């Protein structure tokens with residue numbers, strides 16, 4: 001059990017320091033350069049004040065899941081001029097427009113329909129919109145993400161779009177009681193990345209959340225999405 005869970009007043013800034021230390025330690029265990037791992041603070045359901053506290057502590061990347069909430073926060077925090085927004089949730093095509101013109105990375109592309117809608121809406125940008133393909137590793141029918149068998153055709157579909165910039169893969173493994181049990185899923189995403197073009201074609205591996213980010217880093221994650229360990233329970 002993590003002792004921080006028993007300190008409700010532990011500040012966001014102190015939690016971020018501790019997360020960064022754990023990222024560095026996990027990277028060193030795996031013989032990796034800690035600067036190759038990006039921290040995205042997942043701020044869904046948390047207030048603009050909490051985001052500002054994390055920004056003051058040096059975080060620049062924030063992840064949101066819901067289009068409406070994304071839009072409100074993006075607008076109200078526009079004065080934080082180095083902030084980068086990540087869209088990490090499932091998105092209906094009618095909500096793509098605002099997200100496509102303002103996000104720095106889309107994590108959840110999982111259908112040709114979404115590819116075409118993002119591509120169409122990204123024409124308003126000055127540079128191509130960076131995107132990740134979400135892969136379904138849990139193979140549960142309710143989950144989003146494409147099946148691994150569809151990966152090659154999805155990669156080709158995105159690479160044909162001039163307004164999109166394919167950066168890599170993302171996955172949300174099925175929740176596990178023990179972090180260690182998520183290791184085979186992270187290993188599988190890494191294997192798929194290596195199989196479909198490796199680091200040069202798919203440099204970003206977005207995997208690892210509060211409960212399993214250290215294991216994900218050991219298995220090659222380049223971007224961890226952490227909510228609860230920074231902002232507390234939702």
Ligand SMILES: *Cc1c(COP(=O)(O)O)cnc(C)c1O
Pocket residue numbers: 042044065088089172209210211225226227228229
């Ligand atoms: C909510 C969410 C997270 C953060 O989860 P925590 O367990 O709170 O760290 C990460 N990724 C996605 C896609 C999410 O929806």
